Amino acid sequence: MSDSSDQEEVPPHLARYREYKRKQELRKQKKLARSAPPQESPQASSDNTSSTLDNFINHPLTIPLLKLALWVFLLLFFAHHEFGSVFFLVSIPVFVWQSMEEYKRGPRELSAYSVFNKNLEKLDGTFTSEQWERELKYGAAAVRKQD
Numbered sequence: 001m002s003d004s005s006d007q008e009e010v011p012p013h014l015a016r017y018r019e020y021k022r023k024q025e026l027r028k029q030k031k032l033a034r035s036a037p038p039q040e041s042p043q044a045s046s047d048n049t050s051s052t053l054d055n056f057i058n059h060p061l062t063i064p065l066l067k068l069a070l071w072v073f074l075l076l077f078f079a080h081h082e083f084g085s086v087f088f089l090v091s092i093p094v095f096v097w098q099s100m101e102e103y104k105r106g107p108r109e110l111s112a113y114s115v116f117n118k119n120l121e122k123l124d125g126t127f128t129s130e131q132w133e134r135e136l137k138y139g140a141a142a143v144r145k146q147d
Contacts, residue, residue, distance in 0.1 A: 056062060071091065078087035106113065114122045122128065134142060 040115055075084060075091075078084050110117050110121060110123055112123060114120045114126070
């Protein structure tokens with residue numbers, strides 16, 4: 001009977017010992033990983049190249065620079081065929097149209113022009129004709145912010 005009671009006590013001790021050894025092995029592996037320099041594989045170098053390409057493609061200036069290069073190329077092409085000034089004059093409205101499409105205001109962002117805002121709301125510090133009229137009549141010190 002004593003044999004069976006000894007066997008019941010061994011598994012918890014054995015489990016603790018195994019856990020201790022496992023943690024010790026993990027500490028060794030972490031220490032080795034910190035001290036050893038990283039080794040590059042051929043796959044890692046191609047990943048590095050693709051990440052460089054991704055960085056170039058996703059850079060915010062890539063598209064505008066490509067558009068500029070295309071525009072310069074087309075300008076030179078049309079200038080060679082003596083239509084450079086026509087191309088330039090046609091491209092001005094295109095640039096204006098493109099620049100208007102690029103920027104979209106947020107839902108709570110106010111326009112500098114009060115006629116485009118809900119309830120004709122003005123920006124803080126906007127100089128209005130009413131304010132100018134009050135300053136002319138009563139002086140600059142009499143003007144206060146109107147709610």
